[in-house]
Every structure is written in C-alpha cells, then in structure tokens.
Amino acid sequence: MKFARLANGLGILLLLGSLWTAACSVEGRAASGQESETANASADSPEAPQEATLVRVQNVLVAPMELKLEATANIESLDSVDVVAERAEPVLEILVEEGDRVRPGQVLARLRSSLASLSLQEAVVRVSEASDELARVQRDHDRNLKLAKEGQTSLISEREVETSAQALLAAKTRVESAKLSRDLAAVDLERCTLTAPIAGTVTARDISLGDMTTMGARVFQIVDLHHPKAIFYRPQRELSLLQVGQKLSATSEAFPGVLLHGEIERISPIVDTQSGTIKVTAAIDPSAAEPPLDLLPVGILVRLELVLDRHEEALLIPKRALLYEGQKVLCYVARDGVAKRIEVIPGFEDPEYLECLPAAGLLATDQVVVVGADRLADGDLLEILQDQPEDEEPAPGETDTAAATTSATTD
Template structure:
C-alpha cells in the first residue's frame, strides 16, 4: 500500500512545534538565571575603621619590673649577754642612729669593770714608786719596764671592760624604721643574737636587669616613672642612680639601679613597674600600634586611597604606649586601617565606618601629645 505524503507531513508539525517550545523555555530559564546571578557576583566593600596619622610627642623608653629595696638595712645584735630589762622600741617606730633600743642587765659588766679598775690603780701607784726608785738606781731597769708593761695591759683591760659595759645599752647602728622585733622584756639574750631589724626607707632602690642592647641608651640621671601594684593609679617619679656597665655573660644583662624617695606611701618590698625615658620626639608622626600588620616582613599598614585599601610599607621608630612613630611611608592625615585588617588585601574596596576626619584626628593627637 502506498503512503500518503500529505498525511505524514501533517503528523510531524505538532512534534516540531513542541520541540521549539521546549528550546525556547530552556533559553528563557538560562537568561533569567544569568540575570539573577549577576548581582550576587558583584564585589561588596569591606567595612573598616580608620585613624588619621598625626603628629604627637613620642618618648623612647625601657620598661621593666623590680621590687623596692631600702637604701640600708641592719640586723641589730646583742654584743654581750644578759637579761633584757627594758625594750624601748616597737615595730614601725622611727629611730635615729645611736639611739638606745634595749637595756640589758649591767650588774656583771659593772662589777668586772670595778675589779679591773682597782687592779689598774694599784699598778699605777707601783709604777710611780718605781719611777722614783729607778731615778735613784735602787731598782733595775728590767723591773721598772715590767711594771710599765703590766700597767699598760691593765689599762687595756679596763677599756675593754668599759666597752663591755657600754654594750648593755643596745643602740641603733643606722637611722630608719623598726621592721621587726624578736625580743621582749625579761628575755635572756645571748651574745651576737639578732634581736631587731632596722630598714632605712628614706630612699628606695629598684634594680633592673637590662638586656645588653640598651647599654648605650641608659645613663645615670635619666628620669624614671614607676607604678606599684599596691597603689593603683599613682605614679612615682625617680631617676637612674647608677649603671653597672658590666654585662653578665650568662644572662646577657647589666644592672641599672633606680632611686626613689621613700615615705609613707612607698615601702620596701613593694613590686614596681618601671619605665625609663631615654629620648623624646615632640613632633613625631605616629599611628596606633594596632594599625601595623601582623604578617612577617617589613612593617606595613593599610592606607585608604579612593575607597581602596593600599598596603603601604613604613619605617617605624620609637614605640610609646599605644602609639608607634612612623619615620617614612606616611604623611599627616593619611587614614590607616585599625580594625578590619584581616579581611583586606592590597586593592580591596572598603567602607569606612569608624574614621575621624584627618584634621580632627590630627588636632586630637597633637593635643594628646602636648598634654604628656
């Protein structure tokens, strides 16, 4: 049987129309998807906070910690034995050098002195009679010389006994404050036994072990400031009293001794945080230390230029608290990123959300520097 070409052609038309519709729908979906994806692929600006580089006073300093020590300290010991008849001082009392602190029983020492004095007087009389007889050549020169030596020995024994008697009054070897007392009235005191401790707190010293790289910068007379844990919020001023320039081979450090005026506030044993200012720049360009990038290599910051973060290499100088001196790489008023650095790369678009105008930040920093 022969097929009818007209009928077969009419049957293919619906299939072709259906295929064309599917292709058209697919094209529309693809165009719509591309159109929807376009805005999502746009780069969003990274929010950052900035501060303007400004001029301020920057001080170069060395900081360290040390405990305060008194200028002088003495353990008062009994130089003779005896019963303590009187203890004349209490802990915390201020005493002066030579002041009597404790009285020991003097009876034994007084009797010994009297016995030696009697022997000495007898020898003095014998020596005077011997001189008269020697002038008449009635005694030999040897006997006369022996009497002279005996008398000198007796006089020395007398002075020693008098010294022993004086030891029954225990006196202060230095001026200062009674820091501790280990004796009570009525106690028997053995010779050379420590009974009191005196500290001279009129001047206090703090010894720093400083790395040898600072040897050329720290000198006697430089100003020192100190804060102590026991007195928060108070700063004490002092000076470098002396520098021991010998470097310890084991630790690589040398000793710097700082002196402070003592008084009711500062006391020996307090722990101090010490800062020694050895140089100062009154008009240095500075930025906050947090602006410096944490990565390795040369020091750098992100500077905002035309709404983009530009990585800029800088040369730093002194560090003073929260600020660092910038000697090269920035100009006054340059906005440097202080927060949001982690998400930045060189050329990243940014949105400043916490920056102050350059002129305002510069003026504020200058006022802060002038108030130091």
C-alpha cells in the same frame, strides 16, 4: 518480491539520514552565527566601570611618641642592720618597738650591767695600784741614777742601777696592762646598752623583758626605709640605652593611684655571663610621689617605666590598620578616593599605635584604612566610611537617638 521490499526500506532509511544531517548542519551554522554576533557586540560595547570597595578609615594621628622601657622590681633597702647581743645578760628595759624611727646611737634596750660595772671598778683599782707601784719604782731608779752619777760607787753598784731600770720597765708594763683591762671592762659595760648603729626604722624586735640574751643572736633589726632602692636586670643589648641619672616613674598595687618618681643611681659595669643581663639600681624618692608618701615599705612590687627617647610630632598609625607581608609592614591610605599602598618604616610604638617615620611617604593629612584593607590592591576605588575614635564624643543628635532607642526598648 522480498528483495524488492528490503531495497525500498534501505532507500527510505538513507533518505531520512541525509535529511537529519542537513538539518543539524543548518542549526550549527545558525548557532555559530549568533555566537559571532554576540562576540562582536561585546567587543564593540564600552568597558564596564570598576566597583568601589567599601572601607572604614581613620585619620593619621600626630602626637608625641616615647620609647619606653618597662620592668618590675621589689623595693629594697641597701642599709639593713641586725643588732645582736654581745653579752649574755638578762633584758631589763626595752625602749623601742617595731615601726619606731631611730637615729644613730639611740638606746634600744638595756641589759643587766651590775657585773660589768663591778669588773670596771676592779679594773680601775688595779690601774691605780699599778700606777702607785710605778711611781715607787721610778723614785728608786732616779735615786740610784743620782748616786751613780755622783761617783758614790761604794754605796751603789752598776748592777743595782740595772736592776732598778728593769724594775721600772716592768712597772710601766703593769700599768699599761691594767689600763687595757680597764678599757676592756668599759667596753663590756657599754655592751650592756644596745644602741642603733644607723638611722632607720625598727622592723623587728626579737627580745622581751627578762629574756636572757645569747651572744651573737639578733635582738633588733633596723632598716633605712627613707632611701628605698629598686634593683632590676636588663638584657645587655640595652646597655647603651641606660644612663645614670635617667628619670623613671613607678606604680604599685600597694598604693593605688600613687605615682612614684626616681632615677637610675647605678649601673653595674659587668654582665652576668649566665643570664646575659646587667644589674641596674634605681633610687625611689617617696617624698616626690604624687601624692607624697612618708615611706615606702621594703618588699613591695613596683612596675617601673623609663623614658629613653621621645619624638614630639610622630605620625601614628592604628595597629589594626597594619598588614604584614614577610618582614614588610604595610598599610593603605585613601587619597582622592583611591587606595594607595604605603610600606611603613616603623619607629616607636605603644599598645595601640605604631609610629611611621616620614621617609615612608605618609602624610599628616592622610587617612588610613582600618577596615577592609585586606581586600585592597594599590589603585582600587574606595567607598569611604569615616571611623569614629573611641575617645571622641558622639554628636548631640546621636546621643539623643541612642537615649530614645534605650527608652523605647525599656518601655
């Protein structure tokens, strides 16, 4: 009996397993049929339209672009002279002060000259005495020569004639020596008067009334401030770009709002082997400044700008529109609502724009993508939002709306 019940139970379990397997097979075939129908329906349906990318564009700017060289330098004067005392004498008179303009030979100060004047007078007296002595010796020698020629050998010998000739030569030497002493005394007297060696401006006065000057010590400094120079150094690779006579402009914080003008005066023919730079000297004309200046103080810092080349109708791309792939410079332009990739051929540039040379295929009528370019590929559809340049005036309606918004916020 037990065996019969066990056999019946096993049969029931086998029947239930068979029914479960059949049910799963039917469901699998039904799901496979649905997937096949879905795939067929997808294959038969048309392709979904591509979604446009929202971008902001800006017109290509056509304007002159210049290749500029910028440098900084201190204003210098190549004509700067220290006036030194050549005699140790007390200062009796000072005729100029710092800031005074002087001309060559103008008297700056006078030292005590009484001793030098007496020395000169003494030298003049010695010249007179030597000249008188020379005249006496000359007469004696002439008389001896006359007697010798007349054959009066009993009255004068050849030895006496020779002696008188030597005395004459010595007298002439004493006269020349006396004249030299007189000239030296005159120079010493001139040294008691300090004069300007060049035209310029007195920039330093190192003596006061009553001071005892020291030989070789500076008493005045004179600087030519009306021919200022700016000396700067550039890399040797720029040597071919620089030329004598090139115009430049300059600005300085010492003169806000003043534009200085000048030109390159000299270019050093040698390159510094340690720094690899060349020395450039530029002449600055204060009278040509805008507005004009009387003079330019030595030592002020100026920022120089040289225009090396100029393209009149350059195609300019905002730098925020540029993309970089290795050594390539790229941008996207919007043409007929489609993105077109342009490989930029760089030209000149400034802080905001880069010139694209015409060979790159950029057109003056193109609009470059300035926002959203990093999400684009060549041929993508575009939804364009026009970018408004910062210097463009807003429309009247926009101004009124902004004013109303501000007023409402204030209230």
